[in-house]
Amino acid sequence: MKLTIWGAAQQVTGSMHLLQLDNYSILIDCGLDYEKGTYQEENQHFPFDPAEIDLVILTHAHIDHSGNLPTLLRMGFEGQILCTSATADLAELLLLDSVNVFLGKQNKKTKHRKGRSGPQPLYLQKHVMETVDRFVTIAFNKPFKINGAIELTFIAVGHLLGAAAAVLTITENGTTKKIAFTGDIGRKNYPVLIDPQPLPQVDYLVSESTYGGRFHSTDTTLQEKLIQTIEETCIKTPGRLIIPAFSIGRTQSLVFMLNQIFSKGLLPPVQIFVDSPLANFATDVYRKHHDLVSDEAKEFYQTKGDEFEFDNLTYVHDRKESLSISNYLEPCIIISSAGMLEGGRIQDHLYYNIQNYYCTILFIGYCAKGTLGDRLLRGDPIVRLRNRDLMVYAAIKKTDLLSGHGDHHDLMNTIKQQDPQKLKKVFLVHGELKNMNALATALSTECYDVVIPEKGEVIEL
Structure with a gap:
């Protein structure tokens, strides 16, 4: 059995891991690599023949894990894609949104390069729908026989609705490995x-390491931070609070x-606008899969009603309604996408x-380096919007209390559920090298054998 880390090797995006048995090849995740300079062109070149992949396992819907699936099909993959039902629904939304992003970039480039076409989209809507047709959904904690030698179990890991760790039990040449x-x-x-669930004991663990060596804030709670910010911005002064947020x-x-x-009356009422069509669709997916939300959310639903509906909350639908918010003169909160400010109605x-x-x-x-969000966070006094240089007079604030990634403690707790005497190796992926090294050092002191694979490195299991 061979493992090759083809994506998210010593970087965060582009998760893609190839597991090869004697006569069967499984791809775990197939995400877009945003760290390539011309990612639309570069992501269509796979380091293997997509037609030779028998099966794809998708851990969750985020584009850095799912975003290159339509390209894989376009280049010859003919198998099934196994995921949870919520992941299937959210991935469909995100992949269709990616098509809009590709086409938007193409149109933007075309305007600036008269007589020349912009970059060709990685895929179109028809390719997304062909991908969605390949989804086969599996429930959490229900072992699924892929064939006589391979069994898959999904374990809930929080992070996003439907997100799962994939646990494979494989029998090869009379030996069973996990x-x-x-x-x-x-x-x-x-x-x-829900909270991340414990993983069963395995022989090999491929773990993300995004927050290796980093810790979330503990000096205040999310509720306290929101109350403080809303009070300062919308209650004490008649201002508006803008929160860039990922739609899903x-x-x-x-x-x-x-x-x-x-609902607890901790603040006087303030008008709230959710201005993101994708967020509106995603919220319906959360309602559809309400059995997967936390006990806290379920209890709230039973006692007070829909978690995503309340007085003074307005979901904005069309662009005209969105633009009219600028004429709303009372204090308000505007939640809009995209989270890094690189496109969408937030601009x-x-x-x-x-x-x-x-x-x-x-x-x-998180705001990636070079994005408009990153420039505001680093304190740039002037930003360019709609071909105009604008002075930044608005207050810029940040909190990591809504980060969906577990921090160093969470990663350590997940891995330390494994007996170091039984776990043969831990492979760290999906993180910057400095974060991987910090996590690897901490794990080594706990007697774990840690490997930080390079891209394309073939590992015999």
């Missing part, structure tokens, strides 16, 4: 989502937290408010 792929590991007590996962958790705050809200002294922009997620 290997687990964590996907992305979530946090305990995260709004709406982050927005639903934020809306639930705001629902709890206002409209920035354009009209970045020079507003009474506006606060609260970042609740």
